[in-house]
Amino acid sequence: MTARRVLVTGATGFIGRTALAPLGALGFEVHAVARAPRPDAAGGVRWHRADLLAGEGPGVIRDIAPTHLLHFAWYAEHGKFWNSPHNLDWLKATLDLLRAFADAGGTRFVGAGTCAEYDWSRSRYDEASTPLLPANLYGAAKASAWLTGSAFAREAGLSFAWGRIFHLFGPGEPVTRIVPALCRAHLEGGRLDCTEGTQLRDFLPVAAVGEAFARLCADDGQGAFNIGSGRGVTLRALSARIAELAGREGDVRFGALYDAGPERLVPEIERLRATGWRPPESLDAALRESLAAARG
Amino acid sequence: MTARRVLVTGATGFIGRTALAPLGALGFEVHAVARAPRPDAAGGVRWHRADLLAGEGPGVIRDIAPTHLLHFAWYAEHGKFWNSPHNLDWLKATLDLLRAFADAGGTRFVGAGTCAEYDWSRSRYDEASTPLLPANLYGAAKASAWLTGSAFAREAGLSFAWGRIFHLFGPGEPVTRIVPALCRAHLEGGRLDCTEGTQLRDFLPVAAVGEAFARLCADDGQGAFNIGSGRGVTLRALSARIAELAGREGDVRFGALYDAGPERLVPEIERLRATGWRPPESLDAALRESLAAARG
Numbered sequence: 246m247t248a249r250r251v252l253v254t255g256a257t258g259f260i261g262r263t264a265l266a267p268l269g270a271l272g273f274e275v276h277a278v279a280r281a282p283r284p285d286a287a288g289g290v291r292w293h294r295a296d297l298l299a300g301e302g303p304g305v306i307r308d309i310a311p312t313h314l315l316h317f318a319w320y321a322e323h324g325k326f327w328n329s330p331h332n333l334d335w336l337k338a339t340l341d342l343l344r345a346f347a348d349a350g351g352t353r354f355v356g357a358g359t360c361a362e363y364d365w366s367r368s369r370y371d372e373a374s375t376p377l378l379p380a381n382l383y384g385a386a387k388a389s390a391w392l393t394g395s396a397f398a399r400e401a402g403l404s405f406a407w408g409r410i411f412h413l414f415g416p417g418e419p420v421t422r423i424v425p426a427l428c429r430a431h432l433e434g435g436r437l438d439c440t441e442g443t444q445l446r447d448f449l450p451v452a453a454v455g456e457a458f459a460r461l462c463a464d465d466g467q468g469a470f471n472i473g474s475g476r477g478v479t480l481r482a483l484s485a486r487i488a489e490l491a492g493r494e495g496d497v498r499f500g501a502l503y504d505a506g507p508e509r510l511v512p513e514i515e516r517l518r519a520t521g522w523r524p525p526e527s528l529d530a531a532l533r534e535s536l537a538a539a540r541g
Numbered sequence: 542m543t544a545r546r547v548l549v550t551g552a553t554g555f556i557g558r559t560a561l562a563p564l565g566a567l568g569f570e571v572h573a574v575a576r577a578p579r580p581d582a583a584g585g586v587r588w589h590r591a592d593l594l595a596g597e598g599p600g601v602i603r604d605i606a607p608t609h610l611l612h613f614a615w616y617a618e619h620g621k622f623w624n625s626p627h628n629l630d631w632l633k634a635t636l637d638l639l640r641a642f643a644d645a646g647g648t649r650f651v652g653a654g655t656c657a658e659y660d661w662s663r664s665r666y667d668e669a670s671t672p673l674l675p676a677n678l679y680g681a682a683k684a685s686a687w688l689t690g691s692a693f694a695r696e697a698g699l700s701f702a703w704g705r706i707f708h709l710f711g712p713g714e715p716v717t718r719i720v721p722a723l724c725r726a727h728l729e730g731g732r733l734d735c736t737e738g739t740q741l742r743d744f745l746p747v748a749a750v751g752e753a754f755a756r757l758c759a760d761d762g763q764g765a766f767n768i769g770s771g772r773g774v775t776l777r778a779l780s781a782r783i784a785e786l787a788g789r790e791g792d793v794r795f796g797a798l799y800d801a802g803p804e805r806l807v808p809e810i811e812r813l814r815a816t817g818w819r820p821p822e823s824l825d826a827a828l829r830e831s832l833a834a835a836r837g
Binding site: 328330332333336337340344364376377378379381382384385386388389390392393395396397399400401 | 624626628629632633636640660672673674675677678680681682684685686688689691692693695696697
């Protein structure tokens with residue numbers, strides 16, 4: 246077996262940092278690139294400094310000559326990323342990286358997509374049959390990276406996989422996101438205005454998402470892979486479970502906000518399961534971590 | 542009414558050059574950009590020299606400050622464009638142009654898409670309901686320009702229309718394309734190996750395509766617009782008509798080649814009709830031109 250050397254972009258990010266240790270455990274020589282490397286983030290990782298938006302990605306790829314490229318880097322500022330023009334910059338940078346990777350003799354590219362690529366008027370999300378119809382610029386740019394990237398890879402003889410991330414939560418996420426906000430409301434008995442809360446979502450602990458991408462790297466399956474547990478939970482049930490684990494209940498007001506989004510956003514995950522990855526049996530352990538973080 | 546100034550990219554190309562006179566007739570001040578301008582191509586057009594792939598597009602847009610941008614420029618070398626990595630370059634250049642156009646105060650962008658964006662396993666091609674599932678890199682990059690471009694435009698407050706071109710023929714096309722090849726075979730009594738020839742296609746004279754895009758510019762409808770006559774013809778029927786018009790019959794062998802593609806590639810064109818554009822009543826006049834060109 247030849248040595249497998251993976252380069253991870255966005256390696257200091259919310260998801261990227263959780264993929265490093267699983268990649269090492271799967272036998273990869275792990276390289277990580279970031280504008281501001283954090284060499285303490287995981288042991289055994291070789292860090293490289295580069296600004297992918299400044300066109301420094303292709304040079305790093307030539308220097309490292311990775312066999313695998315796991316590409317997480319994208320604009321992700323909470324509340325702003327959905328419709329920012331930075332999505333255009335990241336689409337371009339992603340295509341540049343992919344092309345440099347092909348030119349440098351890379352063999353497998355794994356990229357991070359999103360459930361926002363899909364037509365949200367469907368209630369079933371299946372990689373092979375659910376049409377893409379992004380409702381925002383982020384979803385559109387990610388769908389574009391998938392469409393153009395995968396077609397380019399086919400021509401270039403590159404193996405190409407694309408993990409479409411659904412909902413997730415975990416350490417380091419902004420406190421205004423739903424799980425940290427629910428944790429704080431319940432712990433502090435505070436008020437939190439929510440949407441109706443009956444919509445079904447698939448919440449996955451971020452560490453499981455990092456695991457899934459590491460598995461995708463080690464696998465040789467091509468195409469799109471939904472990243473989720475395959476199990477839906479309503480926001481109301483999630484909130485109730487957090488209150489149980491917290492031992493206190495906050496003033497969470499369901500129905501106070503509009504725009505809950507689609508009724509059901511839960512992926513089919515047969516393709517991901519085929520890599521050997523399994524979702525956690527329960528969210529409790531991860532929710533306890535979120536509660537601990539909210540306690541500060 | 543404020544002055545309407547349109548900048549046409551790819552203005553020396555097969556389609557682009559046919560849009561210039563119709564734009565003038567619709568009252569536009571017409572500017573054209575090309576790497577190698579051909580000021581003789583149409584009267585009353587102001588020509589500008591720029592290489593869009595060298596990043597010169599945004600500067601031209603700032604200089605001209607067009608209210609409308611009609612973007613045809615793309616890699617189109619016959620037989621190569623379907624799967625060339627140049628499609629990535631043109632996707633990037635298109636997004637750069639669009640962004641510069643928004644920054645320069647432009648109001649309406651009209652771009653050239655393709656029927657290859659659609660899922661060809663469908664037999665009906667409707668802008669609102671037919672899923673996109675490009676089968677090649679050209680279709681993928683065009684679909685990406687549509688998805689990301691239209692989502693960006695929505696955020697930037699730009700009006701955005703996208704014309705999906707189906708089949709077309711006309712002056713200046715490579716002689717190896719189907720209509721010139723059929724003309725030559727019939728005129729010269731030569732042999733031409735064809736696919737089964739029973740598949741339905743919508744062939745539109747290129748001048749009608751240029752007209753349609755000019756109408757789209759003058760219109761204010763947004764989103765995707767199929768560009769076609771809405772009428773299907775089999776390759777066998779097209780060949781027979783060319784033979785009739787030529788007054789001679791060549792040795793056209795249907796079924797000699799595989800890979801005829803989808804059975805039916807004929808668009809719904811209600812959206813395009815709403816702009817006031819109408820397809821030609823008959824292909825005969827345009828086929829006579831193709832026969833004349835084949836006579837040399």
